[in-house]
Amino acid sequence: MAEEKSRRPAASLLKQQKLPAWQPVLTPRVVIIGFLAVGLLFVPLGIAFLAAANSVKQVEVDYTQCNPATAPNGIQNCTVSVALPEMKAPVYVYYQLTNYYQNHRRYVKSRNDAQLRGDPPKKWSSLEDCLPRIAVNDDSSENNPSEWFLPCGLIAWSRFNDTFELTPSGSSTPLPWVKDGIAWYSDVKEKFRNPPPTAPGRRLDPPVDFVDQDFIVWMRTAGLPSFRKLYRIIPNDIPAGLYTFSIQSRFHVLPFGGTKGLVVSTASWMGGKNTFLGTAYIVVGILCLLIGVAFLAAQTLFPRKLTGDFYTLSE
Structure with a gap:
């Protein structure tokens, strides 16, 4: 008869829980x-x-009523005046949305990272997370890669596309600002590449530049339903005075009860204005x-x- 193996732990201080x-x-x-x-x-x-948070100068302006649904071509042109205090460079311009749940589980997973890195997937099954925005017809396009969207997914399909200019009162020349640097360095260098020109797929209209930093910023989803995302950086000091935002509004927020606005802000050694x-x-x-x-x-x-x-x- 085989001897039954003991299940008693070894007689070591660790296994017997006798360490000092x-x-x-x-x-x-x-x-x-x-x-x-x-x-x-x-x-x-x-x-x-x-003290650091209170040293930040910040001005917010709402432009929700600039509604693209009332424009025949889907683009509503508006102007919004804003009084800005003197601000030291760099000055950051953000757009902000409310009641927009980018943190919804289905929305967050609706993307394909391999595709965004410039490597269009070869298998339909690898695009399943993009439902319901995989292809022209999600029910019959499985065997036709030319109908697969580039990029696929709800995040890319709902990208923010309003555009802005900030002009001093009495001037016709907008303030110079830069786009380079608004996205995370790791995202720009590692996570986004354009697919090869010969890659099969249906480009969105208008086509998406995968390495465009506005697109990269949008693809990093927010954790709360009210959020702001960096739009541009003004590298020069701004004198106090009255300024005008010229807005081309394309992004709809009224159907889901949201609002949209713009924020002009400086930063401290701690970042933006947050007193919490x-x-x-x-x-x-x-x-x-x-x-x-x-x-x-x-x-x-x-x-x-x-x-x-x-x-x-x-x-």
């Missing part, structure tokens, strides 16, 4: 010092973060200081004598 362990005891002194240290660290950090982090640090720091002082008062007025070792070493 240091177990600190949280004495009142340690707890009080910990709370006070965190408070004294967080409050100055919060003030620094808040600084406020959170200050609130947590003050709470820690109050708790530390309360524990200190309680320990001073009503001290408790501790017995036994403060720290133990188990073997």
Whole structure:
């Protein structure tokens, strides 16, 4: 009769859970010092973060009512005036959308990364994530690669296509701005390439340039339904004054109850204008200081004598 194999763990300190362990005891002194240290660290950090956020100059303008549905050719031309304070370069221009759920699971996965890297897939099955925007007819185009969309997927098909110019009041010359640098370096260099000219497929109308940084920015989906994406960078200082946005509106937002707008902003060493982090640090720091002082008062007025070792070493 074969001997039954034992399932008992090996007699090592690790497998028998007998390794030495240091177990600190949280004495009142340690707890009080910990709370006070965190408070004294967080409050100055919060003030620094808040000061950096408040140093950012930012102006928002809504142009939702520039509705392309009312234009016969689907392009509504509008102008929006905006008063800008003096801004030091670089100045960033964003477009922002609300109630647009780019984070929806089906929307996020509706793309083909191999295709976006310039390597059109050879198999229909590899494009299934792009449903319902794979081909001219998703039910009958499986064996006809010339009808497969380049690029496929809901993200590419819904790309933002409004265009803008920013002109100082009293001038006919728009401010110079640049597109280079609005997308992530890793995306530009590694994740997007145009397919070969001979690659079979149905180009969208108008055709999509896979390495266009506006397209690359759009393809990086936002995590929240209200978001902004970088449109252009103004490399020069902007003097205070009245400016005009000239808008060619093509992107529809009213059917899903959304809004769209433009943001002109500077940046600090922390990035854009966001006071949440600084406020959170200050609130947590003050709470820690109050708790530390309360524990200190309680320990001073009503001290408790501790017995036994403060720290133990188990073997």
